Amino acid sequence: xxxxxxxxxxxxxxxxxxxxxxxxxxxxxxGSVLRMSETEAALLAEVETEAPEDQTMIINxxxxxxxxxxxxxLMLELQGETVLRCKPIIGYLHxxxxxxGEALTYMQGGTNVTRxxxxxxxxxxxxxxxxxxxxxxxxxxxxxxxxxxxxxxxELNRMSSHLLFLATNGMDxxxxxxxxxxxxxxxxxxxxxxxxxxxxxxxNFIRPGGLAADLPxxxxxxxxxxxxxxxxxxxxxxxxxxxxxIWRERLQGVGVITAQEAxxxxxxxxxxxxxxxxxxxxxxxxxxxxxxxxxxxIVGQYGDAYDRYSIRFNEIRESMRIVYQVLERMPxxxxxxxxxxxxxxxxxxxxxxxxxxxxxxxxxxxxxxVPEGEVYVxxxxxxxEIGCYIVSDGSSNPYRMHVRAPSFVNIQxxxxxxxxxLVADAVAVISSVDPVLGEVDx
Amino acid sequence: xxxxxDTVENAVETQHGCPVQDSLGQRVLHAxxxxxxxxxxxxxxxxxxxxxxxxxxxxxxxPHRTIRFGIQPERFEVVVNLLSLSQRKRVRLRVQVPAADxxxxxxxxxxxGTEAHERETFDMFGIVFTGHPDxxxxxxxxxxxxxxxxxxxSQGSIPVQFKGANS
Numbered sequence: 251x252x253x254x255x256x257x258x259x260x261x262x263x264x265x266x267x268x269x270x271x272x273x274x275x276x277x278x279x280x281g282s283v284l285r286m287s288e289t290e291a292a293l294l295a296e297v298e299t300e301a302p303e304d305q306t307m308i309i310n311x312x313x314x315x316x317x318x319x320x321x322x323x324l325m326l327e328l329q330g331e332t333v334l335r336c337k338p339i340i341g342y343l344h345x346x347x348x349x350x351g352e353a354l355t356y357m358q359g360g361t362n363v364t365r366x367x368x369x370x371x372x373x374x375x376x377x378x379x380x381x382x383x384x385x386x387x388x389x390x391x392x393x394x395x396x397x398x399x400x401x402x403x404x405e406l407n408r409m410s411s412h413l414l415f416l417a418t419n420g421m422d423x424x425x426x427x428x429x430x431x432x433x434x435x436x437x438x439x440x441x442x443x444x445x446x447x448x449x450x451x452x453x454n455f456i457r458p459g460g461l462a463a464d465l466p467x468x469x470x471x472x473x474x475x476x477x478x479x480x481x482x483x484x485x486x487x488x489x490x491x492x493x494x495x496i497w498r499e500r501l502q503g504v505g506v507i508t509a510q511e512a513x514x515x516x517x518x519x520x521x522x523x524x525x526x527x528x529x530x531x532x533x534x535x536x537x538x539x540x541x542x543x544x545x546x547x548i549v550g551q552y553g554d555a556y557d558r559y560s561i562r563f564n565e566i567r568e569s570m571r572i573v574y575q576v577l578e579r580m581p582x583x584x585x586x587x588x589x590x591x592x593x594x595x596x597x598x599x600x601x602x603x604x605x606x607x608x609x610x611x612x613x614x615x616x617x618x619x620v621p622e623g624e625v626y627v628x629x630x631x632x633x634x635e636i637g638c639y640i641v642s643d644g645s646s647n648p649y650r651m652h653v654r655a656p657s658f659v660n661i662q663x664x665x666x667x668x669x670x671x672l673v674a675d676a677v678a679v680i681s682s683v684d685p686v687l688g689e690v691d692x
Numbered sequence: 693x694x695x696x697x698d699t700v701e702n703a704v705e706t707q708h709g710c711p712v713q714d715s716l717g718q719r720v721l722h723a724x725x726x727x728x729x730x731x732x733x734x735x736x737x738x739x740x741x742x743x744x745x746x747x748x749x750x751x752x753x754x755p756h757r758t759i760r761f762g763i764q765p766e767r768f769e770v771v772v773n774l775l776s777l778s779q780r781k782r783v784r785l786r787v788q789v790p791a792a793d794x795x796x797x798x799x800x801x802x803x804x805g806t807e808a809h810e811r812e813t814f815d816m817f818g819i820v821f822t823g824h825p826d827x828x829x830x831x832x833x834x835x836x837x838x839x840x841x842x843x844x845x846s847q848g849s850i851p852v853q854f855k856g857a858n859s
Contacts (some may be wrong), residue, residue, distance in 0.1 A: 263828045341831040348816075349840055353847060384716055513742050513777070516805030527777065534780050625716050626773055626784060628744070637745055639771065643754055650841075654745040654773070662808050691831055 265308055265325035265337040305329055313342045317422045317677045320687030324664070324676070331672050336665040340658075343691035351651035355617030356382050359648065360454040363638070366653055367689035368451055369414055372407040372443075373631040374653070374689075375456035376400055380537065381627040381638040382458040385620045386592065393584040396460035401538050402473070402576045403446070403456065404629075405569040409480075410439035411632035412562045412569075415684050416487065419559060422681040423500050425491060435483060442472050459593050460586025473577060477570055484566065492560070501556035505667035505679035508553055515666070516659045519634025520565070521683065524550035524557035531630035543575050555682035562684070565632075592618050617646035626654075633657055633684060655692060657685040708734045710785075711761040720784045722763055728787050729797050735774055736802055740783060743803035745773040746810060748789075748817040752843040759788075767791035768819055772799070772806075789819055798824040816841035 306329045312318035321342035327335040351362050363378040364371040383389040417432020440450040445466055447453035455462045491497045507517070509525035522529055530547040532540040548564045550557030586593050594613050599606040622644040628637035634656030641650040660683050667679045705712040708731045710721040723731045732743075749769045751757060759765050768789040775782050789796055798821040799806040810821040811830040818839035821827060829836060838845050 263830065263834050341829075341833070344831040346840055349847060387716075514804050516742055516744055516803065518744070529777055534777075535782075623716055624771075626718065626745070626771075626782075628782075635744060635775075637773065639745065639747060639773070641749055649754065650749045652745075652747045654747075658808060658812075659744075659805060662805060 263339055263341075265327065265335065267308060306334060311676065313339075317680060319418065319680065319685055322661070322680070322685065322687055322690070324680070326668075326673065326676065328673055331674070333668045333671050333673055333676060336668045336676070338661050338664055340661065340687070340690050343687045345692070347692040348650075348652055351648060353647065355646045356458055356620055356648065357614065357617045357646075359651065360457055361452070363651075363653060364452045364454055365688065366655060366692055367631060367633065367636065367657070367686045369411045369686050370407045370632050371452050372403045372456055373629060373636060375454065376404055377627055377629045377631075377636050377638045377653075378651075379456050379458045380629065381625055381640045382620065384625045384627055385623050385640060385642050386458070387621070388459065388587060388589060388592070391587055391589070392460060393587060394581045395464075395583040396585050396587070397538050398576055398580050399461055399465060399585060400456055401540070401543075402573060402580070403443075404538075405572045405576065406439050406442065406473070406476075408632045409566050409569045409573075410436045410443075412566045413439070415562050415632075416491075416559075418684075419681045420491065422677050423497070425497065428487065428491060431483070431487065431490075435480065438476050438479065442469075442476060445469070445472060457586070459589060460584070462586075464585040470577060473573060477573060480566070480570065484563070487563070492563070498556065501554065501559055501678060501682070503552070503554050503556075504671065504675045505555045505558075505682055506553050507663055507667050511666055512553070512663065515662050517634070517663050519630070519632070519656055519660070520558050520561045521634065521660055521663060523548060523561050525553035526551050531628060531635060535628075537627075537629055542579075543572055545572050555678050558682040558684075562632075619644060619646050620648075628654070631656055633686065633689075634660060653689075653692065655689040657683075657687070657690045658692075661685050661690055711763075713760055715784070718782065718784060720786060722759065722761060723785050723787050725787060725789065725796060728785075729799065729802065731785065732772065732774070732799055732802050735783065735785075739776045739779050740774040740781075741777060742775045743772060743799065743806050743809075744775045745771075746799065746806050746813060747771050748813040748819055748841070750817055750841065750843045759786075763788065768794055768817060770796055770813065770819065794818055795820045795822050797822050800824055815839065818842065 306327050308325055308327050310323060311326055312323040313321040323339040323342065325337045325339060326333050347362055347366060351359055354362055359378055360375045363374045366374050380389065383392065413432050413436040417429045420428025420432060443453060444450050446469065447455040507525060509527050512522045512525045526549055528547050528549045533547050545568045548561045548568060550561055594610050595606040600610050620642045622642055624641040626637055626639045628635050636656055637654030639652040640648050643649040664679060664683060668676050707721055709727060710723045710731055713720045713722065749771060750767065751765065751769060752767055757765050766788040768791065770787045770789055772785040773782065787796065796819060798810055800823065808830060810824050811828065813819055814821060814827055815829040815831050816839055828834065832840065
């Protein structure tokens with residue numbers, strides 16, 4: 251393998267061939283550093299090195315492979331059909347969004363972060379807005395209606411994201427009809443988003459201080475229509491997939507990861523919960539008003555692809571439970587904070603007041619200034635903990651805006667899930683990790 | 693508290709020898725480079741079993757910033773977010789890294805999950821994590837020049853750097 255070096259000497263990112271492999275590298279790749287004892291690790295390494303180089307082959311899976319969910323490239327070392335080693339190579343979708351975030355004002359930042367995890371854009375906006383609000387010191391003053399609207403949108407987004415997971419998981423494993431059903435159900439939710447925000451995706455609707463607009467007339471009926479239509483269809487999918495022997499055979503015992511490994515690798519969300527660790531930020535470190543709601547944290551037991559599938563499936567039902575409670579308790583009132591510093595004046599005021607016009611112009615061209623400080627805010631996205639770390643230097647742009655993307659971290663679990671499995675199961679593993687490459691590469 | 697009294701020795705609270713600061717209600721420890729790994733290890737033993745995030749900040753454009761406790765500000769800062777699942781707590785560690793010697797020991801042996809984060813921080817800031825098993829770029833192409841998230845790496849005026857492309 252040629253290592254390209256033009257001015258830099260970091261070396262290649264590719265999986266090294268077996269002859270170039272050092273013991274330490276192998277140790278890292280087989281994951282034996284996961285707090286195993288030295289002897290255990292040595293045993294693992296011995297089994298691995300038994301494969302002579304002429305019997306193994308390194309192949310690229312991706313970046314253009316339909317089951318890699320975008321542009322993920324996996325280098326797999328195979329011996330026959332068995333995966334010996336795996337290395338995910340990422341960066342194909344890197345567009346410097348964190349750098350872009352430094353050039354955009356806090357007003358504009360939402361348009362940037364919403365494009366990271368494009369399957370749960372509202373959660374990205376939410377975490378960014380919450381971080382900015384914390385820096386501004388207005389996180390306790392957000393009107394009640396805005397908080398409940400945020401929860402409504404966040405849960406609906408979780409549903410749409412998990413429905414898409416069901417679709418892609420079905421597609422990857424050959425249940426093509428599930429793909430169509432999943433996309434269809436998701437589209438119902440997206441249609442509601444379009445009605446509320448104007449866009450199916452990349453909404454920029456949750457903004458620092460509240461939301462961009464109030465819910466449109468008839469929103470309650472639209473949400474109820476989604477909630478009432480879904481249960482019978484979910485039951486259909488249960489029959490189509492969950493109880494079906496082929497589906498179970500395909501997923502059970504595939505891509506197993508232990509709780510210890512998941513914690514050591516920083517995996518969160520359904521991956522961590524599939525190992526039996528009941529960790530959900532909505533319950534364990536509540537934000538918004540999740541502490542006032544009743545819902546269950548779905549936990550698996552075996553840490554395999556089947557558990558991760560079931561967790562996401564049942565989380566749709568839990569999200570529906572939450573949405574029903576939100577519908578019941580949705581208060582009236584403002585949908586954004588009435589703080590002239592961050593809130594643009596209402597459209598009607600601009601026609602009659604010069605000051606309002608100037609204020610409107612200033613806030614959209616210059617943005618608002620945020621006091622110096624640094625803050626890390628995390629929420630539970632459909633994929634795990636999404637965090638936003640912002641450093642402010644007192645100007646109207648973030649000095650540094652970092653997003654802790656759950657998929658970026660979760661992808662690291664893949665080599666451990668795939669090791670020793672079949673190459674056909676690699677597809678099931680990628681699918682069950684459910685990475686969104688837009689957020690992996692940012 | 694006056695500036696002269698704001699030293700590590702006078703910090704109201706310390707944990708594992710690091711002064712504790714409250715940043716908007718969040719717990720922040722300031723560790724020196726020498727303390728860094730041992731403090732993370734001690735915190736891991738204390739129940740902070742997961743390292744959720746590790747990233748860098750380039751403070752080049754804020755040269756006159758002050759850090760409390762009389763800590764000498766440096767150009768780079770590495771920020772580590774730790775999480776305790778059992779105690780439902782978070783703590784953040786901030787470490788100053790000078791530009792002249794932008795290195796820091798790796799956390800790989802304590803939290804293997806920082807592997808990708810450290811590679812990303814190296815890729816974006818050029819901070820080298822010594823002892824890291826695979827200190828290569830992760831998001832940028834391997835033949836890329838420069839570290840994009842540095843403040844002196846300008847936006848928008850970069851010649852095309854891809855292999856074989858006409859620049």
